[in-house]
Structures are given as structure tokens and as C-alpha cells.
Amino acid sequence: MKDHTLIQAILDASHDGIIAVDQNSTVIWVNKNALEILGLPPHIVGEKITRYIPHSDMLRILATGKREIGDIATVLNRQIIINRLPISIDGDIVGAVSTFKEITDIQKMELRIRKQSMESGLEAKYRLEDIVGQSSAIREARELAETFGMTDATVLILGETGTGKELFAQGMHLCSQRATGPFVAVNCAALPGNLLESELFGYEDGAFTGARKGGKPGLFELAHGGTLFLDEIGEMSLPIQALLLRVLQEKKVRRIGGERIFPVDVRIIAATNRDLEELIGRMEFRSDLYYRLNVLTLELPALRQRPDDIPALVWSMIREIEERDDRCIVEVSEQVFELFAKHDWPGNVRELRNVVERMVLLCKGGRLDLSDAAFFAKKVQRGRKVQDIQPAIDEADLIRRVLQETKGNRAEAAKILGMDRTTLWRKLKKYGVMLP
Numbered sequence: 060m061k062d063h064t065l066i067q068a069i070l071d072a073s074h075d076g077i078i079a080v081d082q083n084s085t086v087i088w089v090n091k092n093a094l095e096i097l098g099l100p101p102h103i104v105g106e107k108i109t110r111y112i113p114h115s116d117m118l119r120i121l122a123t124g125k126r127e128i129g130d131i132a133t134v135l136n137r138q139i140i141i142n143r144l145p146i147s148i149d150g151d152i153v154g155a156v157s158t159f160k161e162i163t164d165i166q167k168m169e170l171r172i173r174k175q176s177m178e179s180g181l182e183a184k185y186r187l188e189d190i191v192g193q194s195s196a197i198r199e200a201r202e203l204a205e206t207f208g209m210t211d212a213t214v215l216i217l218g219e220t221g222t223g224k225e226l227f228a229q230g231m232h233l234c235s236q237r238a239t240g241p242f243v244a245v246n247c248a249a250l251p252g253n254l255l256e257s258e259l260f261g262y263e264d265g266a267f268t269g270a271r272k273g274g275k276p277g278l279f280e281l282a283h284g285g286t287l288f289l290d291e292i293g294e295m296s297l298p299i300q301a302l303l304l305r306v307l308q309e310k311k312v313r314r315i316g317g318e319r320i321f322p323v324d325v326r327i328i329a330a331t332n333r334d335l336e337e338l339i340g341r342m343e344f345r346s347d348l349y350y351r352l353n354v355l356t357l358e359l360p361a362l363r364q365r366p367d368d369i370p371a372l373v374w375s376m377i378r379e380i381e382e383r384d385d386r387c388i389v390e391v392s393e394q395v396f397e398l399f400a401k402h403d404w405p406g407n408v409r410e411l412r413n414v415v416e417r418m419v420l421l422c423k424g425g426r427l428d429l430s431d432a433a434f435f436a437k438k439v440q441r442g443r444k445v446q447d448i449q450p451a452i453d454e455a456d457l458i459r460r461v462l463q464e465t466k467g468n469r470a471e472a473a474k475i476l477g478m479d480r481t482t483l484w485r486k487l488k489k490y491g492v493m494l495p
């Protein structure tokens with residue numbers, strides 16, 4: 060009797076519903092969760108299961124002796140996932156046990172695991188209201204983003220580097236029905252082809268040499284129930300584009316080297332600073348993928364198209380730096396803003412942020428002056444010269460010379476030229492620059 064009470068207490072402690080029958084299909088054990096999920100009365104122990112569940116699948120287990128894992132059924136309007144197993148003693152089937160739980164519980168658990176398994180980057184921080192600027196261009200973009208955000212459609216964000224594409228993607232996620240789900244961002248240009256593939260789709264244990272033990276979920280799986288932001292989609296290789304297209308069509312992923320198929324419910328927001336139609340013309344981007352991604356398009360203005368926003372941006376950046384570094388800036392001289400107005404900001408808001416950060420660092424008192432911007436003033440002049448006097452062909456020449464100096468090291472060349480590596484790579488292709 061004591062054992063019986065103990066076993067019953069153990070069964071009742073389980074989060075799963077558990078019900079067991081003997082070989083005559085008489086219920087021998089049942090726990091509280093099973094009664095609750097199946098809506099059964101407590102006195103079913105000792106009764107035939109068919110009295111309560113006429114076509115119980117347990118009969119089949121008793122007959123075949125075969126386990127059935129992961130069956131999905133609807134009971135009392137709730138979806139449950141069920142495992143049924145034979146109970147055998149010394150090779151004889153003496154009964155069957157069924158364990159089950161509600162799918163929503165599993166989904167909640169899954170989301171928690173998915174969230175925990177990425178230390179950072181699974182949550183969106185920026186709301187559309189946090190995006191600074193009152194120019195009509197940025198206001199329109201914010202309004203459009205809000206409208207798009209509330210739909211569940213795929214969005215393609217177009218804009219130069221540093222215009223806030225990721226910020227807008229986060230903002231759209233946070234005003235969507237998926238706001239409480241994960242937001243996962245991946246930069247398609249940052250990873251070489253095969254790495255991007257395993258990041259996006261995950262892999263099973265032993266899929267390739269060096270594969271992590273136990274396998275790894277892909278970003279599609281991690282973004283389940285939320286939004287996947289694919290930045291720099293124009294840099295994605297054709298084979299991965301084909302895989303992506305398939306996931307978008309089938310809404311399922313299969314890990315590399317795996318058999319299992321994972322259903323995924325993910326909203327895609329893609330972004331690029333490239334002309335995808337031009338890439339299609341050059342057979343570098345699949346037109347079918349383009350049409351699938353380009354359902355709603357959000358074009359972000361370059362900073363030079365909205366110079367009136369510069370002061371507000373500068374002040375919001377200063378406030379952020381002050382909070383982080385315990386600094387206090389009370390004034391920014393007019394000349395600084397005049398200088399900023401002259402620059403054409405190829406790196407957009409990101410470039411502005413870098414300049415402001417550096418100026419605050421150099422600044423001695425509480426006032427940002429032209430003297431703190433000496434490093435930048437030179438750049439403005441240099442930038443003007445290259446842009447105004449020398450047309451694009453000289454840029455090719457400049458790139459060639461810098462690459463010669465860096466002995467072909469593109470990362471270093473990009474740094475010297477003040478552009479990111481993707482921009483440099485694109486320009487190399489555009490000008491047909493051969494590497495030394």
C-alpha cells in the first residue's frame with residue numbers, strides 16, 4: 060500500500076499525462092495530468108479503458124507490441140502529442156503505457172530552450188518609436204514600417220549601409236503579432252557559403268568533420284514563432300538561395316546530415332544595399348526568390364537625403380554615450396553641425412555614430428568643438444576631392460593602389476578606404492579589379 064501511494068505520488072508529479080493498462084486493457088495506473096488532459100473521472104482505475112475511450116490506441120499496442128512515438132491527436136479541442144509503449148517483462152507484453160502532453164506546453168518549452176540556447180541576439184531591442192528623426196523621409200519610412208509590421212508578410216528593406224535596416228527590422232518585429240517571439244538576425248555576407256548553410260539550417264551530430272556533438276539547431280529553428288532577419292541577402296550564394304527558397308515554400312527545414320523535418324513558422328525580413336534586379340540580370344540572384352522576398356518593400360533614405368535629422372541623431376547618440384561612459388556634454392558648437400552638413404556620409408548613421416563617439420572621447424570639457432573633429436574635417440575634404448573631381452574610374456585606381464600597398468589584404472584595404480568589406484568586394488567586382 061505504501062509503495063502504491065509512493066508510485067501514485069511520483070506519477071502525479073510528472074508534467075506529462077500517464078495512463079497504463081494491463082494485457083486485458085484494464086486501466087492499472089493513471090495520473091492527475093492524464094485525467095485533466097483527457098477529461099476523465101478519477102475512478103477509472105480497474106475499469107476497461109474502452110469504456111471511456113472506445114477506440115483506444117492502446118489496444119493496438121497490446122496487439123502489436125510496437126511502440127508509437129510522437130503521434131498527434133486532438134482531445135477536447137486541444138492538440139496533444141502522445142507516446143505509446145508496450146510494457147514487457149521478461150519478453151512478454153504485460154500491458155501498455157501512454158504518456159502525452161499538450162502541444163502548447165511543448166511549444167512554450169521549445170521557445171524557452173531556443174531563447175536560452177542563444178546568449179544574445181534573440182530579442183529585438185529597438186521599437187519604431189526609438190528610431191530618431193523627424194524629416195519627412197524618415198517619418199514616412201516609420202509609418203510604412205508600422206503598417207508592414209502589423210502584417211505577417213515578407214518585407215524587403217532597401218537602403219545603403221548604416222541607414223538603420225536592422226533597426227527597422229527590429230521595430231517591425233516588435234509591432235507585429237510575433238513581438239513576444241524571437242528575433243534572430245544573420246548577416247549573409249559575414250559567413251562563407253557552407254558556414255552560412257549550417258548556421259541557417261543547423262546540422263545533426265556527425266554531419267561533417269568538426270560538427271558539434273549532439274548537432275546544432277539552425278537559425279530557422281531558433282526563429283520559430285518569430286522573425287528571421289536576413290541582412291545583406293544580395294551576398295547569398297546561389298546554392299543557398301535555392302535552399303532558402305525551398306524553406307520559404309515548404310515551411311520546413313531539414314538539418315544538414317539529418318532525416319528529421321522540423322516545421323518552422325518564421326516571418327522573413329530581408330535587407331540589402333544592392334540592386335537585386337541588376338544581380339538577377341547577371342544571374343547572381345534567383346528571380347523566383349526575389350519575387351518571394353519582395354512582397355513589401357521598405358526603402359530607407361540615406362543620411363545625406365535627410366540632413367535635418369543630424370542634430371537630433373547627434374544628441375541622441377551623445378545621451379547614449381553619456382549614460383554608458385558617465386560623461387556630460389552640454390553643448391555642441393554650430394561649426395560642428397556645419398561641418399557635418401557638408402559631408403555626404405557614405406556610411407550613413409553608423410558613420411555618424413563613429414564620428415560622434417570619437418569626438419566625445421577626444422573632448423576635454425563639456426562642449427564638442429571643431430577642434431575635437433580635426434580627424435573628421437580632413438576626411439570630409441578628402442572625400443570631397445575623390446567624389447567631386449575624380450569620377451568612379453579613379454576610385455578603381457585608388458582601390459588598386461591601396462590593395463597593392465596592403466599586398467592584397469582586403470580587410471586592411473577596406474579599413475584604409477573607410478568602407479566595409481562587402482562594399483570593397485562589390486567595388487572590386489564592379490571595376491573588375493584583379494587582385495595582386
Ligand SMILES: Nc1ncnc2c1ncn2[C@@H]1O[C@H](COP(=O)(O)OP(=O)(O)OP(=O)(O)O)[C@@H](O)[C@H]1O
Nearest residue numbers: 190191192219220221222223224225226290408409
Ligand atoms: N534613425 C536612427 N536612429 C538612431 N540610430 C540609428 C538610426 N539609424 C541607424 N542608427 C544606428 O546606426 C547603426 C547602423 O544601423 P543598422 O545596423 O540598423 O544599419 P544597417 O542599414 O542594417 O547597416 P548594414 O547594411 O551595414 O548592415 C546602429 O548603431 C544604429 O543604432
